[in-house]
Amino acid sequence: MPTLLTIPQIRIEVDSGCYLRDPQATEVGRKLLQQALLLIDKTGIEEFTFAKLAKAIDSTEATIYRYFENKHCLLNYLLSWYWASLNFRIAFEINSLSRVSEKLENFLRILVYADLNYASTSFLDMGVLHHLALTEADKVFFTHRVDEENQDRYFRHYKMVCSQLTSLIEQHNPSCQWPKSIACMLIEQSHRQLFFSDHLPSLSDVSQGKKQREEIYSYLLFLLHSTTEKSKTKRQR
Amino acid sequence: MPTLLTIPQIRIEVDSGCYLRDPQATEVGRKLLQQALLLIDKTGIEEFTFAKLAKAIDSTEATIYRYFENKHCLLNYLLSWYWASLNFRIAFEINSLSRVSEKLENFLRILVYADLNYASTSFLDMGVLHHLALTEADKVFFTHRVDEENQDRYFRHYKMVCSQLTSLIEQHNPSCQWPKSIACMLIEQSHRQLFFSDHLPSLSDVSQGKKQREEIYSYLLFLLHSTTEKSKTKRQR
């Protein structure tokens, strides 16, 4: 089990390329983020509008537009916050471990249990953020504005999580041919298997019961080990 | 290389749960599908509207609404068409092969080259459909209406492709613990690696040059073999 995080008052900094005005800096901004998270998670980004959010925080559309260009940028902010927060937690919990394989295993465990064992020190709840990420995370990439938005800052926090995992995989097996692709695949599968087992069970072997998370963790471990195992040929000789 | 499909006049049937009125049955309907495909592929589903489509086919919004409830259903229709078409092609090309491993390899090859080596017998171009699927395929699942829409018919064609691959994996290794999850993962990776290598290259090991497709194919083969290899423990003894 991952240790419970108890560090108080960590401020997660989201890259300035993700907003017009820093929402964490003002009272309205913080309230905006909190309510946006709840609303988007409840209805999905498609149904979500600035008008509804304005009503929820007892403010106006114009105010929200001063913080974010549009709702997709706001979604990206929340997801960036999620990845940044996860990245911090991973670094924190993995740092002290000595063996690379231990680090890798804990990395995957944190991905699967990202919403649990988390002291809600911060004003954005990781449980809700994780649930939001399940359905909305991919939507920020798969847009026709990817190339404009991908100025290496807009998606920075997600990329950092990927590159952390990539580098561990490379350490674990320096001759691995696909460290980046495998890293992203693992991160993506940690979400998708949870979503599929809940909503499209015919597309996943993961059950919906109590063992759900443990099964996903086993699956990720299996994927990791089978794809990053060192030179099988040698051993087989 | 997969054989070039030359069978003329194949009619791909899309499940009736995907439309209000069969668009393939009428002239307007077919024109609607063709133009919708081009428009959605060009601008993305977010920018796409029935008004624009109506203008493109020189008709009215009201007419289009008689075929599809909304633009998401239309997108799902096109993607269902894509999966159905792919499914047919896979069955056709794999049928004659004897060894399961051969079937698997060809399955993956067809996934990677889905837009190529395809005689455009049909009125919907597989090249454009494949490109559309790269960015839009996941969007039909990750919605808050999944559970309503997932009446086992709406996503039928995608599920069929998955289950075909699942059953091959099971034949190849009956003791495989995650056949469904691995099948979906492979299908998904065949798209994602292409998209990432084009738009977010820092998240993929696949290059953008001439070898792009071959690299993705190698990657998929690698994933398949490493995750479905039979009882390593026995061999290692």
Place this chain on the structure above:
DNA sequence: TCAACATGATAGTAAACCTATTATAAATGT
């Protein structure tokens, strides 16, 4: 030939998305 039905034209509503302008409060300079 008549009934049934698909289409096209027209219109209209409600909401979403975004901008421009005006009001208000806080900060700053003399």
Place this chain on the structure above:
DNA sequence: ACATTTATAATAGGTTTACTATCATGTTGA
């Protein structure tokens, strides 16, 4: 202390989207 600048919020409005309704026209096929 008071005027001037600055930052932010409130108000309002325009455009587009998503969808529904109605009705005349044309086509099909029983």
